[in-house]
Amino acid sequence: MTEMKKLKVVVIGGGSSYTPELVEGLLARHHELPVSQLWLVDIDAGMEKAKVIADLTKRMIAKTGCNIEVFLTTDRKQALMDADFVCSQFRAGRIEARLRDERIALKYRVIGQETNGLGGFSNACRTIPIALEIAKEMEALCPNAWLLNFTNPSGMVTEALTKYSTIKTVGLCNVPVNMERGAAEMLGVPRDEITMQIAGLNHLVWARKVLHNGQERSREVLEQLVAGNDRMTPKNIPPFRWDEGLLKSLDMVPCAYLRYYYQSRDFLDKEFAASSNKSNRADLVAKVEAELLEIYKDPTLDTKPQLLEERGGAYYSEAACELMNSIYNNKRSIMHVNTRNNGAIQGLPDDCAVEVSSLITSSEIIPLNVEPFETGTLRLIQLMKEFETLTVEAAISGDINLAKRALMLNPIVDSGAHIDEALQETIRENLDFMPKFAHALNQ
Numbered sequence: 001m002t003e004m005k006k007l008k009v010v011v012i013g014g015g016s017s018y019t020p021e022l023v024e025g026l027l028a029r030h031h032e033l034p035v036s037q038l039w040l041v042d043i044d045a046g047m048e049k050a051k052v053i054a055d056l057t058k059r060m061i062a063k064t065g066c067n068i069e070v071f072l073t074t075d076r077k078q079a080l081m082d083a084d085f086v087c088s089q090f091r092a093g094r095i096e097a098r099l100r101d102e103r104i105a106l107k108y109r110v111i112g113q114e115t116n117g118l119g120g121f122s123n124a125c126r127t128i129p130i131a132l133e134i135a136k137e138m139e140a141l142c143p144n145a146w147l148l149n150f151t152n153p154s155g156m157v158t159e160a161l162t163k164y165s166t167i168k169t170v171g172l173c174n175v176p177v178n179m180e181r182g183a184a185e186m187l188g189v190p191r192d193e194i195t196m197q198i199a200g201l202n203h204l205v206w207a208r209k210v211l212h213n214g215q216e217r218s219r220e221v222l223e224q225l226v227a228g229n230d231r232m233t234p235k236n237i238p239p240f241r242w243d244e245g246l247l248k249s250l251d252m253v254p255c256a257y258l259r260y261y262y263q264s265r266d267f268l269d270k271e272f273a274a275s276s277n278k279s280n281r282a283d284l285v286a287k288v289e290a291e292l293l294e295i296y297k298d299p300t301l302d303t304k305p306q307l308l309e310e311r312g313g314a315y316y317s318e319a320a321c322e323l324m325n326s327i328y329n330n331k332r333s334i335m336h337v338n339t340r341n342n343g344a345i346q347g348l349p350d351d352c353a354v355e356v357s358s359l360i361t362s363s364e365i366i367p368l369n370v371e372p373f374e375t376g377t378l379r380l381i382q383l384m385k386e387f388e389t390l391t392v393e394a395a396i397s398g399d400i401n402l403a404k405r406a407l408m409l410n411p412i413v414d415s416g417a418h419i420d421e422a423l424q425e426t427i428r429e430n431l432d433f434m435p436k437f438a439h440a441l442n443q
């Protein structure tokens, strides 16, 4: 038998409290995914936290006896040299930026969520230039490596990377994984008997089919949702009931994020109410993160703590590590990822990023063709894709008119003079990350 190649995995944003999730997934697959070096990269400001995470990582590895060396560094280039897989999970501006995004958005009475509304726009403009800088470094230092992106807003960041870099990039999200797990629980069947056909954009996806051992069971899943038995919604989305009439009118299962579109006023009201006692998502995450860090410091802890499952990204290692495994072993498995459309969803450009069930091989990701969407849904996808595409262009160029057009099109950001003011405040408060927009600031 030929010896398996030793793999170097790099995690950008390695000091994230999510890292133990990733480590758990790598360890569970070590017999077929022989990682020998794990590099955690973070910035100076994140080093105190990153040291705690690196120590826990080492304890988790030691417990299993796997032979993986852990490196913690601020030197991104040193880490990227000859990497095989690069996982991107950094948050530009850290949690403080997410808190600011939510605060600014709610001040102007629009949704501030980190991936879709004004918050998603702001996050994209901060993050995309950095993501492209990392990809450029990869082109020089590890041109054959795969870049697995879960940095949010994952759909827009993946689109920027697939359009403007030659690095093989796949965008990931745990929402489809949560949907499959949830459907299995709701139907009372083993998880591995469920197959979904996922299609749409990141955080704007539907399960076009829910197959249980080949039998279509979407209707039953929709009925369970109508009855309030929702096991699909990740922890970061406020738990409120789906609109019954809407669910009854659908013949596919919407992801939890679609309530931002189908029930946007309800969401806004909920966010607004939460902001009065500082319990919006970013506020809660800041608290959970602080608690997690204290737990991680315990020198006897050598497993992923339960509290991490309170975060919206729970189970993302299932997506990330299985993807690495499938690529490395050319498993030709079907996974739900963000990749170049290449005609899979009719009515969208070939070169845009879509989230779709795809065949995973060691040389490429092949998106599977999707049955055409009915017109109304297609229009929503097209509108959001236009928002995403314009946002990517604005993030790269600093063109304020593109930024305004993007926001005007976004169906969950209502337009008006307040958006000009919100944009000004967003740029002013994020100037370190958005210097290209400086020219657009009113004096």
Ligand code: G6P
Residues within 6 Å of the ligand: 152, 154, 173, 174, 175, 234, 235, 236, 281, 285, 310, 311, 312, 313, 314
């Ligand atoms: C979901 C999304 C991720 C997001 C996470 C946020 O699972 O799919 O894109 O990062 O939630 O969770 P948090 O606990 O940070 O609010």
